Amino acid sequence: MSSPEILFGIYCPPHPQPLLSPEASEGYGRLRDAFETCRKRIEDSEADLILVYSTTWPSIIGHQIQSHPEPEWVHVDDDFHYLGSMPYKFKMDTEFAEKFRESAESRGLQSRTVSYDGFPIDTGSIVALKLLNPDNKIPACIVSSNMYANRAETIVLGKSARDAIGTQGRKAVVVVVSSLSNRMFTEHIDPAEDRIHSAKDDEWNKKILEFFGEGRLEDLSQLSREIHGQIRVQKVVAYKPAWWMSATMGQHNNYTGEVLAYEALHGSGGAVVVLTPSEGSVGDKEFDEDDVEHYHGDRGVLDTGAL
Amino acid sequence: MAKGEIVLGCLAPHPPHVVYAENPEQNEAFAEGGWETLRWGYNRLARKLKSIDYDAMVIFTPHWQTYIGTHFLGLPKFKSKSVDPVFPNLFRFNYDISVDVELAEKMCEVAGESGIVTKMMRNPDFRIDYGTITSCHMLNPEWDKPLVTISSNRNAHYYSPEVMNEQASALGEACARAVEESGKKVVLISSHSLSHRHFVTESPLPEDMSREHIYNHSQYVWDMKLVELMRGGKMREVIDIMPEFTEQTIAETEAGGLTWMMAAMGYPEYPAEIYGYQSVIGTGNLIAAWDPIEATREIVL
Ligand SMILES: [Fe+2]
Numbered sequence: 216m217s218s219p220e221i222l223f224g225i226y227c228p229p230h231p232q233p234l235l236s237p238e239a240s241e242g243y244g245r246l247r248d249a250f251e252t253c254r255k256r257i258e259d260s261e262a263d264l265i266l267v268y269s270t271t272w273p274s275i276i277g278h279q280i281q282s283h284p285e286p287e288w289v290h291v292d293d294d295f296h297y298l299g300s301m302p303y304k305f306k307m308d309t310e311f312a313e314k315f316r317e318s319a320e321s322r323g324l325q326s327r328t329v330s331y332d333g334f335p336i337d338t339g340s341i342v343a344l345k346l347l348n349p350d351n352k353i354p355a356c357i358v359s360s361n362m363y364a365n366r367a368e369t370i371v372l373g374k375s376a377r378d379a380i381g382t383q384g385r386k387a388v389v390v391v392v393s394s395l396s397n398r399m400f401t402e403h404i405d406p407a408e409d410r411i412h413s414a415k416d417d418e419w420n421k422k423i424l425e426f427f428g429e430g431r432l433e434d435l436s437q438l439s440r441e442i443h444g445q446i447r448v449q450k451v452v453a454y455k456p457a458w459w460m461s462a463t464m465g466q467h468n469n470y471t472g473e474v475l476a477y478e479a480l481h482g483s484g485g486a487v488v489v490l491t492p493s494e495g496s497v498g499d500k501e502f503d504e505d506d507v508e509h510y511h512g513d514r515g516v517l518d519t520g521a522l
Numbered sequence: 523m524a525k526g527e528i529v530l531g532c533l534a535p536h537p538p539h540v541v542y543a544e545n546p547e548q549n550e551a552f553a554e555g556g557w558e559t560l561r562w563g564y565n566r567l568a569r570k571l572k573s574i575d576y577d578a579m580v581i582f583t584p585h586w587q588t589y590i591g592t593h594f595l596g597l598p599k600f601k602s603k604s605v606d607p608v609f610p611n612l613f614r615f616n617y618d619i620s621v622d623v624e625l626a627e628k629m630c631e632v633a634g635e636s637g638i639v640t641k642m643m644r645n646p647d648f649r650i651d652y653g654t655i656t657s658c659h660m661l662n663p664e665w666d667k668p669l670v671t672i673s674s675n676r677n678a679h680y681y682s683p684e685v686m687n688e689q690a691s692a693l694g695e696a697c698a699r700a701v702e703e704s705g706k707k708v709v710l711i712s713s714h715s716l717s718h719r720h721f722v723t724e725s726p727l728p729e730d731m732s733r734e735h736i737y738n739h740s741q742y743v744w745d746m747k748l749v750e751l752m753r754g755g756k757m758r759e760v761i762d763i764m765p766e767f768t769e770q771t772i773a774e775t776e777a778g779g780l781t782w783m784m785a786a787m788g789y790p791e792y793p794a795e796i797y798g799y800q801s802v803i804g805t806g807n808l809i810a811a812w813d814p815i816e817a818t819r820e821i822v823l
Contacts, residue, residue: 296593
């Protein structure tokens with residue numbers, strides 16, 4: 216297998232404001248500009264694949280991978296429907312999607328591709344692909360975030376993405392769609408007065424961005440459980456995006472990190488970050504968390520204990 | 523104008539599997555059957571509904587999740603295709619539904635007056651969720667009654683199941699007042715499973731019933747505890763233990779549907795009609811109804 220060529224990674228928020236109402240606040244406008252910078256970077260690169268992991272696409276039956284060659288629909292967000300509709304037509308790399316599924320299965324994961332007319336692609340993926348790749352110059356692939364998956368499964372999913380990029384010889388840009396702190400205001404607000412929901416969320420977001428800025432992606436991955444406990448609304452079992460991103464990009468801290476924007480999105484923390492692989496590193500650490508190569512399923516702790 | 527009333531409350535789980543197994547012409551997927559205990563229970567409840575005079579169905583759905591208040595469908599017609607994001611292999615349903623916008627606006631208004639954050643949904647491109655479609659199709663396959671769909675505000679995520687219980691109760695009480703003021707006869711639908719842990723794998727033939735069973739026994743025991751209380755007409759107690767039940771079984775009651783419906787119906791002290799209980803991909807699903815009129819209330823199962 217050739218070593219996977221990942222040109223750079225992008226971490227960006229799922230909310231629709233940068234796409235639908237960038238003029239509503241200066242912050243949304245700055246996020247939009249940051250997406251725009253990323254779009255140009257992608258265009259100027261030699262990328263031939265945009266691989267998206269979206270926290271707003273939950274799955275239950277393993278890990279779903281979008282493989283419709285040209286998914287097309289007019290999407291409306293559950294909460295922000297009044298901001299307008301999001302018509303989309305994307306170009307997917309179906310060959311890569313199948314290889315990604317095979318890689319995932321070969322590492323013990325349950326996985327399937329989905330290719331159905333009218334399949335509801337999620338808000339986060341739509342926002343990212345419309346802003347980062349508006350003319351579909353580069354084929355894309357989207358993978359879901361399994362509701363029940365925890366660290367081992369998510370790391371292995373990242374490694375299987377990495378395998379597939381390597382075996383397919385793709386030059387990939389890896390996109391993770393996720394907010395930082397994800398608590399929104401529970402009331403309708405004036406966008407011009409948008410701010411991070413609490414000082415604690417803001418402080419944690421800034422700490423995470425400090426790590427991103429120093430290129431310390433694997434350190435963030437190691438901190439995922441803490442981040443989940445501190446600033447994530449407990450909708451799912453864990454904060455997974457840093458696990459997947461780091462596993463996909465190679466589990467290290469050797470990146471040039473650029474925080475292009477950090478703004479509030481209805482109270483949640485939205486940042487656009489670029490991580491480009493580099494030579495220097497913040498240093499090799501001894502990490503607390505186990506590494507894992509193959510997913511063996513639930514460990515059956517209770518069954519074992521009863522023996 | 524005569525006062526409006528709630529003529530029936532239905533607990534109507536929405537695994538898309540039951541629509542898939544029925545093979546209605548609107549659904550693109552084809553099944554060799556499956557989940558009969560639920561489907562036949564649904565068929566029987568649908569027959570009962572045929573004998574009831576009502577103007578609209580009001581459904582509270584976990585699959586329109588909102589974090590900024592409670593939203594109501596606010597346009598008279600929605601026609602499109604609903605594809606289940608989790609089970610697209612089973613559910614790709616072409617729908618054509620009518621909404622009772624007047625009733626929806628009334629509910630939105632009364633809920634707003636009682637301090638609940640609300641919003642009418644007026645975007646014509648909005649896609650109807652598969653929870654609404656599955657429950658409504660199984661209860662009324664002719665689709666000859668208008669709907670009101672209410673989104674589920676995720677208080678359980680943002681705060682706790684206790685807060686969910688409080689807020690869903692307040693919404694239920696507001697909706698009951700709105701029904702009264704509307705002068706309409708309304709069927710309420712709480713659309714969800716009970717225990718809600720799924721298997722993360724699917725058998726090659728999803729309708730292969732030799733593979734279907736509850737995720738684990740503790741989920742089953744909890745579900746049966748609720749059924750027993752419902753049979754005994756102890757709905758206040760059901761709602762009181764709702765936070766614990768929800769946490770213990772990761773129940774789909776977390777969205778607030780049952781609490782909303784029971785609060786709207788004044789926490790019935792009469793027995794629920796039980797139409798069927800079966801697992802679907804490991805989750806526990808109960809079909810039940812609350813008939814306020816003693817003369818028509820039945821012991822079904
Ligand atoms: Fe559901």
